[in-house]
Amino acid sequence: MIRKLGENDNERVMDFLKDEAALNLFIIGDIEAFGYDSDFQELWGFYREDHDLTAVLLRFHNSFIPYAKTGKVPVKEFAEIIKSYEEKVFLSGKSDLVEKFENIPGLELGKKQVTYFAECNTDEYFVHTDYEIKTANPEDVDRIIELRSGIEEFYPNPNAREIILQSLKTGTGRTYYLEQEGQMVASASTAAENSMSAMIVGVCTHKDYRRKGLATTVMQKLFKDVMDEGKLLCLFYDNPEAGRIYKRLGFVDIGKWTMYR
Template structure:
């Protein structure tokens, strides 16, 4: 049986998701911040013998499915996703979301497979004397402008709304370095929750690369988040970036696939 999840399901849902808390940080963070009853967020649960066995999250036009032991109700979740009128982004644990490939009537975007890494220690982090700023809503357009210049990034039509929403709700923060009146390097968190935070949007303006600016921003951001007792997670697919992250204390725990 599949049905919409409600506030009364929260205890069971959280118990289910927290068994793989790092991989479920997006779903956990969005539930903690926005609950089960909003116009931009919906959650469905699949129940077997009255036990929750799979969850599907819609956040704006992005969908994330999750199930344990690969017991994913692909057909049921596909019908929900196909009913959404706009272009959708699908992402999640690779062995789960790849089950949605080649399904008639389900149009998935370009596939990107990344490594999923986590960090629980700040022993690899250094201090910096660079002036690192914390973004406010007034900085949103400049941050989004920098991100649109990064070839590896995929623009989301809701990017500005999501950015502002994350600042307002406390589910995300952005640090940046300014040079010559422009944002030269930036790094953000997303899906921050009581246990963890995802590192996203690490980027450097093309005119300021290879100066250590992004690394300095990341180290400041990492230290501040971990000082709150949170686990850090991130995706990467670039071997050079992977080497940097591992020097900062990250270890691979799986793969994450996105269709955008």
């Protein structure tokens, strides 16, 4: 049985998600920040005949994340929910789970990207910088989007401006950046920040300022501030060069994450 989840389900849902808290960072963070009753976020639960919760599906704007502990996700049922939304949708989650949604008739998933999922719980590799690293505010959203739009590896999301603005206003995300000659040239952000962890996203450098260590400098300042608050850092990557940088900063791989955009 599938049904919409509500506030009364929260204790059971969080208990279900916490065993893989890092991999469920987005779902946990969005629930803590926005709850179960908003026009841009919905959650569904799949229950067995014994009323045991076995799978969850999150919709955040036009992005969907399914989760099941054993990988036995109700693919057909969740796919019908996803297909009911007319705008272009994005799907992401644990690779062994979301790849089961491929080839579902009528479900347009877009380009597939498989990444490594990594986490960091040590700051021993961070170094101090003399650069002035700034914290973005809502007035900087268009500058952030402009910088990201010049990054070939990034996939544009039509709701990007709304999502970034919302994260800055609610504290579920933050962006640090570095300027040179008045131009934003490197930045790094968090997303889905919750009481336990934060996802690192949007790490980028303007193409004219690369190979100077600017993004790494911004990252280290961001990482230290987040970890000083007692939070675990998570991220995904698919670029081996980026992976080497993250591992030098203390990240270790814990699984794979697949996105369809």
